[in-house]
Amino acid sequence: MKELNLNAIPNHIAIILDGNGRWAKKRLQPRNIGHRKGAYNLRDIASECNKLGIKYLTVYCFSTENWKRPDEEVNYLMNTPIRYFKKYKSKIAQSSIRVKVIGRRDRFHKELLDTIIELEEITKDHQGITLTLCVDYGSQDEITTAVKQICSDVSKGKLKIEDINEATITNNLFTKDYPPLDLMIRTSGEYRISNYLLWQMAYSELYFTDVLWPDFNANELHKALIDFQGRNRRFGGLKKDESK
Numbered sequence: 001m002k003e004l005n006l007n008a009i010p011n012h013i014a015i016i017l018d019g020n021g022r023w024a025k026k027r028l029q030p031r032n033i034g035h036r037k038g039a040y041n042l043r044d045i046a047s048e049c050n051k052l053g054i055k056y057l058t059v060y061c062f063s064t065e066n067w068k069r070p071d072e073e074v075n076y077l078m079n080t081p082i083r084y085f086k087k088y089k090s091k092i093a094q095s096s097i098r099v100k101v102i103g104r105r106d107r108f109h110k111e112l113l114d115t116i117i118e119l120e121e122i123t124k125d126h127q128g129i130t131l132t133l134c135v136d137y138g139s140q141d142e143i144t145t146a147v148k149q150i151c152s153d154v155s156k157g158k159l160k161i162e163d164i165n166e167a168t169i170t171n172n173l174f175t176k177d178y179p180p181l182d183l184m185i186r187t188s189g190e191y192r193i194s195n196y197l198l199w200q201m202a203y204s205e206l207y208f209t210d211v212l213w214p215d216f217n218a219n220e221l222h223k224a225l226i227d228f229q230g231r232n233r234r235f236g237g238l239k240k241d242e243s244k
């Protein structure tokens, strides 16, 4: 197997961290045990990404569709950042990780909202990786909101229709200040995107693995990165030696 090239580490990776429920089921445990293990795994993978020099890690924690799940599971997931933050606040404050949360915020309860604001505030000057948690995030919702904002700018005369271009859309998304997405990983053997970063992944490489999220360890991350490093990214063009 090839070795990981530390000089060709992607800037921005995204992960659809899927398979917590199946991980727990395999062990005859309730689904929430899988979510708990998944949260610890996120801590470990974020710190590995930080060590490797990845600048942005954007992870899918709760989709706009996940509200359809039973109340008990929704509550557990919504309270995970609060529990985690209470327990690890000083460690988070001392780390170099900058935390951001993107998604709708209008359906969060107050304690969650306060936790998110505090989490972002105490890490805002950290110089390491930017770890973005996508919570109540849906890409179609994000694009719809962007379209509404652009229409409002047009109707107020702040923007002309003929000046709308791809950058206008990009600049109205939650990820407006983020570098392009290089690699999108989905765990758990599902081959779909489930409403995640649809605009942002226009030219990202896709990597699917059967490994369930709680088992996706540093070694699995390295495998994904090695696979990525073997891809030929053409962005619609041709490399010099391919044009003959």
Ligand code: IPE
Residues within 6 Å of the ligand: 017, 018, 019, 020, 021, 022, 023, 061, 062, 063, 066, 077, 188
């Ligand atoms: C991913 O694990 C976490 C969330 C979607 C919140 P799942 O809960 O989807 O686990 P599976 O897919 O049922 O195994």
Ligand code: IPE
Residues within 6 Å of the ligand: 016, 017, 018, 019, 060, 061, 062, 063, 066, 190, 192, 194
């Ligand atoms: C996608 O996983 C959402 C998150 C990982 C947060 P799901 O488990 O909700 O996706 P589907 O339902 O299998 O498409």
Ligand code: MG
Residues within 6 Å of the ligand: 018, 019, 020
């Ligand atoms: Mg799932």
